[in-house]
Amino acid sequence: GQQLNQSPQSMFIQEGEDVSMNCTSSSIFNTWLWYKQDPGEGPVLLIALYKAGELTSNGRLTAQFGITRKDSFLNISASIPSDVGIYFCAAKTSYDKVIFGPGTSLSVIP
Amino acid sequence: DAGITQSPRYKITETGRQVTLMCHQTWSHSYMFWYRQDLGHGLRLIYYSAAADITDKGEVPDGYVVSRSKTENFPLTLESATRSQTSVYFCATSWGAGDTQYFGPGTRLTVL
Numbered sequence: 001g002q003q004l005n006q007s008p009q010s011m012f013i014q015e016g017e018d019v020s021m022n023c024t025s026s027s028i029f030n031t032w033l034w035y036k037q038d039p040g041e042g043p044v045l046l047i048a049l050y051k052a053g054e055l056t057s058n059g060r061l062t063a064q065f066g067i068t069r070k071d072s073f074l075n076i077s078a079s080i081p082s083d084v085g086i087y088f089c090a091a092k093t094s095y096d097k098v099i100f101g102p103g104t105s106l107s108v109i110p
Numbered sequence: 111d112a113g114i115t116q117s118p119r120y121k122i123t124e125t126g127r128q129v130t131l132m133c134h135q136t137w138s139h140s141y142m143f144w145y146r147q148d149l150g151h152g153l154r155l156i157y158y159s160a161a162a163d164i165t166d167k168g169e170v171p172d173g174y175v176v177s178r179s180k181t182e183n184f185p186l187t188l189e190s191a192t193r194s195q196t197s198v199y200f201c202a203t204s205w206g207a208g209d210t211q212y213f214g215p216g217t218r219l220t221v222l
Contacts, residue, residue: 031208042200042213043153088152096207100145102152 002027004089004101012107019076021104023089031092032065032072037103038085046087047074079108113137116201116214124222129188131217133201141204142184143168143211144176146197153200159184160207191221 005024013019023032031050035043047058049065049072056063060077072091076083089101114135123129133142144156145168155168157176165176173195175187188195198218202211 033210040216042202042216044213045210048210092208098204098208098211100153102150 002091002093002099004091004099006087006089006101006104008104009102010105010107012109013079015079015081015108015110017079019079019083019106020073021075021087021106022071022073023091023101024071025091026070027091027093028069029091029093030069032063033090033092033098034061034063034072034074035088035090035100036085037088043086043088076106079106081108081110084108114201114203114212114214116199116217118217119215120218122220122222123191125192126190129191129219131186131188131199131201131219133184133186133214135182135184135203137203137212138181139203139205139212140181141207141209141211142178143202143204144174144184144186145200145202146170146195147200147216148197156186156199188219191219193221195219196221 033048034046036046037043047063052069054065062075064073086103086105088103090098117132143158145153154170156174159165159178162181178184198216200216201214204211
């Protein structure tokens with residue numbers, strides 16, 4: 001079945017560093033989503049992407065919808081302690097269902 | 111406006127007992143979902159509902175039962191809890207099938 005792969009699985013970075021993570025699949029999708037889960041909370045939508053090649057920013061976050069429609073990327077610039085959490089990618093399938101990746105755990109060292 | 115709430119937030123139970131986790135939304139979203147989150151597995155869909163009295167299985171439905179008699183409520187029942195059902199359970203809602211999902215705060219369930 002369709003599945004999403006996220007890398008890296010976890011990251012430990014120094015405060016102020018930039019972060020890059022990605023989400024890949026062997027399937028094509030028309031919508032990519034990025035969620036963040038703060039410790040002890042439910043995931044919250046950060047960015048939604050609807051067109052191949054689209055680049056969207058939300059503050060220090062920038063996400064891109066891959067040209068092949070099989071991947072997406074999330075970058076965080078100048079990380080701060082509150083960026084800690086799990087970042088999930090998600091994609092909308094042709095059957096109008098949303099599937100989630102396994103997540104990338106981010107730790108920020110002050 | 112509470113949006114989406116889950117109760118209880120924490121639950122400890124014993125193997126073989128029946129447990130019901132509650133999910134309530136105030137947005138009148140058509141779709142509601144139940145996920146479990148386990149280390150290394152991310153979010154796995156248990157059941158979902160397109161509307162009142164319409165439910166369907168997700169990726170990992172075995173051992174769970176759902177109902178949706180009212181649009182705003184979507185309880186998840188573990189009929190005979192097992193240790194493998196120890197997990198964090200999230201309820202989510204959306205307007206349509208592929209629309210943005212909004213998650214509740216989660217219920218941490220421990221089965222001893």
